[in-house]
Amino acid sequence: MINSVMPRLAQLVNSVWLRNLRRRRAEKRRLASNQPHTITVYLRLNDAHSYLLLQVLAQFAQRYPVSFDFRTVLNLQEDMYPAPALWQSNAFADGAHLAQCYNLRFPSQPPEASRETTLQLTAQLLHWELQPGYLEHALALFDAYWQGQGENLSRIVDSNISDHWECYSHHLQANEAQLKQQGHYLSGMLHYGGEWYWGINRLEHLELRLNEMGLQQDQSMAVLFDKNHRDFCGQTLKARRSDAGADSVNAIVIYWSMRSPYSYLALLRGRQLADHYQVPLEVKPVLPMVMRRMQVPATKSGYITADVKREAEKYGIPFGRIADPLGAGVERCYALFAYAQSNGLGLRFLQSCAEGVWAEGVSAASDSGLQLLVERAGLDWNQARPLLCDDSWRLWAQDNLAELYGHDLWGVPSFVYGSEAHVASKVFGQDRLDRIEQAIIEDLGQRTTQ
Structure with a gap:
């Protein structure tokens, strides 16, 4: 009974109808309290996404009648970041890419600052929160910090504040507690009307929402922050296999988890990319974090599901009727992956499984559900079923x-294209498939001119 009810409940919770109902209620509450359209913005000085977001907020406020409630944060929630150093490195690479896309300022090397210096500068940001002009002051400080302008920092910062940064510790704790209480963990975040928008990566969703409310000042209904997917698979360049041979064409490799909804989007979009440019696609599944005895807090999984829903809607991918494959569902599908590969149907099988558990409410833990997923991928259930007892897949996972x-x-999904010596690109997240596409275009462009 539970297996049949949960997918329907998930479909309702993730429905556009319920989302729009929540939005109408949020707007009704705003009007009843006679409040302006206020966006809470959580910024962290040493976060690349915060730096980029800060650069576009003034322009955003010119397009929409919104005000900002700025909240400075600094300390990462440890249970939300399994590999903080790698996260920071990846965020810097993302920042460089996004800055190029949107013609924003960004350094060639990460800024270097001690923990104490960062605390002192954060105290100055906290001080400005309670004064007019935070946006302008903060942008000047962020610029000086990220561009290594020490002299400018000394002119910007009040020593009465920086020398007594401990006095702002409770203020900082209050901001970080509010971020957590409101249901998030990342910086570079905007919170409006009960929904979260992550920096430039998700600003288009806020644009669309405000456009639907009729708030854009020039009534153009334009969306500016969609460059990372606007021209996805827009070029016609293809691999010259007759010249180079199929084996010498670089493959797109996806590190993938069946329980990751972002991996579901990544697989479908990755196949689109590979098909468009006629390059190989290789999927390398790994165990989900929980099955590797790692923590995934409920706050994190709740945001991810809501975010995947709107991303799936953007790409025209069905999502929301969920049958969580955690445990047996993952294990049974992974156990059959080698069989599917041996029949040349590995990608088709994984896609069948992912669509089943994330969009159709099919239980991969049941024989009837898995049989459906196997047979529609073109495989023989009678041959597949005995292989469920083989756990050798745990070695390759x-x-x-x-x-x-x-x-x-x-983390997953992650993509690797090429080699270190030849047009290598390594990215985390389906958001950065545009970087993989750039690497493919560069690679194939070189091959066609050789």
């Missing part, structure tokens, strides 16, 4: 994980 770490990546 852990090998894939070690290989992922070897690329200085830590």
Whole structure:
């Protein structure tokens, strides 16, 4: 009974209808309290996404009648960041890419600052929160910090504040507690009307929401922050296999988890990318974090599901009727992956499984559900079923994980294209498939001119 009810309940919880109902209620409460359209913005000085977001907020406020409630944070929630150093490195690479896309300022090297210096500068930001002009002051401080302008920092910062940064510790704790209480963990976040928007990566969703409310000042209904996917698979360049041979064409490698909804989007979009440019696609599954005895707090999983829903809607991918495959569902599908590969149907099988558990409410833990997923991928259930007892897949799943770490990546989905010596690109998250596409275009462009 539970197995049949939960997918329907998930479908309702993730429905556009319920989301729009929540939005109408949020707007009704705002009007009843006679409040302006206020966006709470959580910024962290040493966060690349916060720096980029800060640069576009003034322009955003010119387009929409919104005000900002700025909240400075600093300390990461440890249970939300399994590999903070790798996260920071990846965020810097993301920042450089996004800065190029949107013509924003960004350094060639990460800023260097001691913990005490960061605390002192954070205290100055906290002080400005309670004064007019935070946006302008903060942007000048962020610029000086990220561009290594020590002299400018000394002119910007009040020594009465920086020398007594401990006096702002409770203020900082209050901001960080509010971020957690409101249901998030990242910085560079905007919170409006009960929904979260992560920096430039998700600003288009806020644009669309405000446009639907009729708030855009020029009534153009334009969306500016969609460049990372606007022209996805827009070029016609293809691999010249007749010249180079199929084996010499670089493959897109996806490190993937069946329980990751972002991996579901990544697989479908990755297949689209590979098909468009006629390059190979290789999927390397790993065990989900929980099955590797790691923590995934409820706050994190709740935000991820809501975010995947709107991303799936953006790409025209069905999502929301969920049958969580954690445990047996994952294990049974992984046990059959080698069989599917031996029949040349590995990708089709994984896609069938992912669509089943994330969009159709099919239980991969049941024989009837798994049989459906197997047979529609073109495989024989009678041949597949005996293989469910073979757990040799656990060896390659852990090998894939070690290989992922070897690329200085830590989570799924992650993509690797090319080699270190030839147009290498390594990215975390389906958001950065545009960087993989750039690497493919560069690679194939070189091949066609050789």
